[in-house]
Amino acid sequence: MTTSNVSPTVSSASPSGTALGEIPLPAPAWSRVTRRLFGHRGLAIGLIVVGLAVLIAIFAPLLAPHDPYHQDIANRMVPPVWHAEGSWEHVLGTDKLGRDTLSRLLFGTRISLTIGLVVALISGVIGTTLGVLAGYFGGRVDAVISYIITTRLAMPVVLVALALASLTGGSLTTVILLLGLLLWDRFAVVSRSVTQQMRDAEYVYAARTLGCSLPYILLREVLPNIAGSLIVVMTLEMAHAILLEATLSFLGMGVQPPLPSWGLMVAEGKAYMFFQPWVIAIPGIALFVLVLAINLLGDGLRDLNAPGGRN
């Protein structure tokens, strides 16, 4: 879809150059995979940033210089290190309760990635099930499921999530459940249309002729062929869910204090944004970079998955 990946200089000019060098290339098949992944500039950037985020989330306790929950009233609103009054003690400064911003940011990666991943899994299961059934059976099943999809599409996600969160009270679990139950629409739409094309494939007929069970046909014949499209949707929905969590937390209906959610950090800092702008700029930038990287990853995967994008 993009034309950037046809340029022969891309692989050498791309920031993946170092990463490519680090990866051992034992087998030609593996090198083909890496070349495919890193030959696409956007995909390479996305992959590296998301990979870093995952590593940070896993090793947050080792990386964080302070306890993200430790309050130090004597050191409130310390500016970041590049500021005249900043210190290396708190590299990214502290918030209004004296908690270390860098530590909270690192631990916040866990919350964002967990939400993105679990929400994408829940909504993926719901949406794919509905979409595959609608696409495979067509007729009345399709009519009913299409109606459900349309109903869902007609609902504004943020408003519905806000309303429900205010009823149930916000927490990490409710945010994950709410978003998981709301964000399945794209999975359903995509899997439905791809399955429709597959329903009349002769290999599906061949399996039916053999007397294969319906679950076998759907899981083993249809699903592997739509998995590529679904992985792309999954990355995009992860980014979507991370942003929505930040939105809900910012509005006070999402993750509750003192958890170090990036959206919550922005919300807590909004009173200081004119005089200590870094308090909201730092978590805001982190959010922006992660969501951008996941979107780049998704776009890149879509390009690779597109017909003709394989070679």
Added chain:
Amino acid sequence: MSAHSTTEVAGSRPALEIPDPSMAPRTARASTPALELCGLSKTFTLGAGLFKRGRTLGAVSDVSLRIPRGQVMGLVGESGCGKSTLAKMLLGLTTPSDGDVLVDGKPLRGANQKALARHIQPIFQDPYSSLNPRKRIAQIVGLPLQVHGIGTSRERAARVAETLDVVGLPRRAADQFPGQLSGGQRQRVAIARALIMRPDIVICDEPTSALDVSVQAQILNLLLDLKAEFGLTYLFISHDLAVVEHLVDRVAVMYLGRIVEEGTREQIFGSPRHPYTRALLDSALTPEPGLGVPDIGLGDAMPDPSDPPSGCAFHPRCPKAQALCRQTRPRLEDIQGDNARVACHFA
């Protein structure tokens, strides 16, 4: 997977037998046709809404055919005449609206799909669509055995290798994906999948129309060899008369869901009786250069099957049509002493 279990897989044919009350044993009398279609019909409802009644489309109407064991029956007709719907009914992919199919003299209606699969297997038209692109050839060819729970995985692998030999594929093809094979090789894979369970009847739905001409002949010869080797019975569906003539014992000509003429290859190709058969034969391209595409004298395209012409469905395109043809539909009558049938008032 299957309730049936068979321990022995190697070699002989009876090893693959499953006792099944709904299907006849293979030792049926030679006089029983391998496949018999009795008044088989399929109608579809078009454009039906919540409050309106749809039109009915007779895709296949009252088709009766007998295919003797070990013979090849060709089924020819234009696209859209119902050939593929007929094939789907025989394969159990759609249920007939009316009529019945007898396999070895036993009705297909109510038989379970797995039992049916042991007797009838398909070879589809498009080898690019008939093989799952995400599976290896060994998995594709071995799928019938796996689904039916035949043999251990080692025995299945041996059987797959043996079947690949039979259809003339190199053994290394087993580890490849369909995308790595040519069209002809893919069709050989499809044939291997159809034959691995040693069915009696193979429904070939235009098996060569998606292939290059040079490859077509190879596949046709392979089909003929396999028929001789395994004693297969074919229903060979095609719109290509040249292909049919090469292969078949008998031919049935289909027009707008009905059989209009049926006879031996010599009768149909030598002295066709129905004007439609004649037009089809005239439409076959000649190899001489400069003649161009022949005018088949049929004028318009096929009429709308949901609104078929009155009387004989062929009359709007028939050079011999008369008043009678517009009013009464000719029945498919036996031609005395000729073992052939034709549906025309003036044949």
